[in-house]
Amino acid sequence: DAGVIQSPRHEVTEMGQEVTLRCKPISGHDYLFWYRQTMMRGLELLIYFNNNVPIDDSGMPEDRFSAKMPNASFSTLKIQPSEPRDSAVYFCASSLYSPRDTQYFGPGTRLTVL
């Protein structure tokens, strides 16, 4: 398997623009997670899905953030409008049957909002 795939790897945008991050989990995994990593706050769980259904979105910072999982092989994280404080590395991860199973992380998307 190719592992968790994320695109783009790098994104530079201007404040106010819409940003869409994409993730393809490992085939057969039931869980998908979106994390954000910054120097100040470390690694934060934003939202996670079980069988395409959002389970816990309490980590989503505000209404500007939204995530969808239309099918088992694809998820998006959207920020609209983007702000400089959204600059971070965003990771997608997937696990087989439970969050406690090994979580396999993608390479991340480094987002810079100018």
Place this chain on the structure above:
Amino acid sequence: AQSVTQLDSQVPVFEEAPVELRCNYSSSVSVYLFWYVQYPNQGLQLLLKYLSGSTLVKGINGFEAEFNKSQTSFHLRKPSVHISDTAEYFCAVSDFDGGSQGNLIFGKGTKLSVKP
């Protein structure tokens, strides 16, 4: 609610020396514990985990960790480090709670820097 404290943000060490990265957790219920490693410009990968059984857990790359319930700790150790162990290490906890799906709470990470 559970929480994780990694006591050292940075640990410099010379090659072939032993190292211990400290992790303490807070939880009112039984827990599962994890160590993940992040190499530069990569995502995290699992190093080892404690779910039950023996409190000494062995992981990849010669790392091991010991679960100490009375001290609520899960310190990571390696007897002899290599340059290639330079990375950031994250401790994580998950509650054993029948009502929860058990998502992980990560610590802020410890940057291990191995010098020749």
